[in-house]
Amino acid sequence: MKVRRNALISAAAALMSGLLVYSIYVLQLRGIEHQDSVRVVVPKRFVAAGERLGADDLTYKPLAGSAYKEGMLLDAEEAEGMEAVVPLGESEPVLKWKLDRYHLLPRETESTFQLPREYVLSVSNGIRAGDSVVIYVSGDNTRSSRLFPEEVTVASVKTSGNQEVDDMTNPNLLSLADGDKEKMYASRRNANGMIEFVNLNLTEEQWLKIDSLCKDGTNKLVIAYRPLTMGTEGEAEGGAP
Structure with missing residues (x-):
C-alpha cells in the first residue's frame, strides 16, 4: 500500500513538474511574440478610393515583426485627413503610398505650372486631371529621350475655352475615386474637347x-499617359505616391 502511495505521489509530482515547465515555456513564447510584434494602423471598415479618413475609421492591429513591411503606418494620426488613393480593406495594414492628402495639389516641394503651347509637340488625348504622365524631349539637335525618370502628376487639362476636358455625365475623377476602371475608360472615350493647356505639378x-x-524652340515635349499599375509586392510602379 505504501509503495502504491509513493508511486502515485511521484507520478503527481512529475505531472506537476511537467505542467510547470510547459507553463513557463508558454509564457516565454508569448513574451517573445509580444516583443517581436508591432502595432500597425488598419481601417475599421472597407474604405473606397477617394474617401477621406477620420480618427473613427482607424484602429491598431498587432502584427508579427517578420510580417512588417517598410511603408506600413504605425501612427494613426499620420492617416487622419488623408484620402485613399486605392480601396482599403478592413483590417488591412495601411501603406503610405495608398494615401494622399490632396491628390491634385502640388506637394510641398512642387508648384503647378501651365506648359506654354509652343513647348509641347504632342499630348496624349487620354490624359485627365489626376493622371501620372511621362515626359519626353524631342528636338532636331537633341537625341529623343525621357526627360525625368519619375512620373509627373497632371493638375488639370483644359480646352482653348479654358474648360476642363472630361465627360460631364461621367467625370473621370469620380470614376478614379471609386476605382472603377471601366467607367474611367468610358470617360476617356466619351470626353469632348481638344487639349490645349496642360497644368503639371513640378518641382522648381x-x-x-x-x-x-x-524656350528657344529647338526642343519640344511629348507628354504620354501612364496608367497606375500594381507591382507584385503591392507597391505602386507607375502612379502618383
Whole structure:
C-alpha cells in the first residue's frame, strides 16, 4: 500500500513538474511574440478610393515583426485627413503610398505650372486631371529621350475655352475615386474637347530644366499617359505616391 502511495505521489509530482515547465515555456513564447510584434494602423471598415479618413475609421492591429513591411503606418494620426488613393480593406495594414492628402495639389516641394503651347509637340488625348504622365524631349539637335525618370502628376487639362476636358455625365475623377476602371475608360472615350493647356505639378528644378530646353524652340515635349499599375509586392510602379 505504501509503495502504491509513493508511486502515485511521484507520478503527481512529475505531472506537476511537467505542467510547470510547459507553463513557463508558454509564457516565454508569448513574451517573445509580444516583443517581436508591432502595432500597425488598419481601417475599421472597407474604405473606397477617394474617401477621406477620420480618427473613427482607424484602429491598431498587432502584427508579427517578420510580417512588417517598410511603408506600413504605425501612427494613426499620420492617416487622419488623408484620402485613399486605392480601396482599403478592413483590417488591412495601411501603406503610405495608398494615401494622399490632396491628390491634385502640388506637394510641398512642387508648384503647378501651365506648359506654354509652343513647348509641347504632342499630348496624349487620354490624359485627365489626376493622371501620372511621362515626359519626353524631342528636338532636331537633341537625341529623343525621357526627360525625368519619375512620373509627373497632371493638375488639370483644359480646352482653348479654358474648360476642363472630361465627360460631364461621367467625370473621370469620380470614376478614379471609386476605382472603377471601366467607367474611367468610358470617360476617356466619351470626353469632348481638344487639349490645349496642360497644368503639371513640378518641382522648381523640373520646371527650370523644361524651360531651358524649350524656350528657344529647338526642343519640344511629348507628354504620354501612364496608367497606375500594381507591382507584385503591392507597391505602386507607375502612379502618383
